[in-house]
Amino acid sequence: MTRQPPQPKQQQQSCGGREDVQISCRVGARTNSIHYITILHTTNMKTVAVVLAVAAVVSSVPVRLSSYGPPAHYAPAPPYRPAPSYNTHPRYNFDWGVSDVYGNNYGHSEDRDGYTTRGSYYVDLPDGRLQKVTYYVDGDSGFVADVSYVGQAHYPAFRPAPAYGPAPAYGPGPVFGPTTYG
Template identity: 60%
Template sequence: MFQFIIIAALVAVAFARPDQPPAYGYASPYTCSAPAKYDFNYAVKDEYSGNDFGHQEARDGYDTQGSYYVQLPDGRLQKVTYTVNGDSGFVADVSYEGEAQYPAEQPAYKPAPSYA
């Protein structure tokens, strides 16, 4: 009896195997035929909140060049200029403009007494 069950299971598996690939098929992943080429930039300067930052980048194939900047809380402007060329990796030059400013220490907050 046990041999009959084993043989029946093997026959069922053999008949269940599909002879053709699935109908939905397999699509190969997208391949890009042309090298990447783009150029973009943006900038934000908000006097009210003190935000000042931006970014610029250009790419042509494996050659990428760009820069970004941000106003730091201490008043300095941090600028990063970078290049990427093939397998050379990300090469960045960081610079700062201005002098760091630290506000004078403010006295601690003391709430007014409450007479309730």
């Protein structure tokens, strides 16, 4: 996008016996750079001719503009790390548990080596037992679980709900008389 230069203004006014001339010219049109030379208060045409000759010389000097493209030797930066390989042999193990003063007691542990995974988790049940699940996965066997319970279930003694009395009886609602508008 190039800017359009303002139109050259040429004024000839007599101001105390002297003529004021303003000349604008475009310099460097071949290199997309725009410069304006303005001459004010010249008194004779010789000066104008000299200024135009200088402008012509300046316009013939090549102007080096900065290039906005990448340099010729551009090469992309090396990656931060190599691309991940998903053909590795997975191997991990973990173990965690929670037991606090509020009665929470649960945990989980697992070991994996390749396509074989073994683990267990446990949790306290509301009836007082501990439920423990031991599982394994070996290749394409799927998830095989063994569920066991430790302890005896304790249920609170049965207490019948309190007896409620009959529903309250309500009296008749308010009676409104005829409304007169007036």
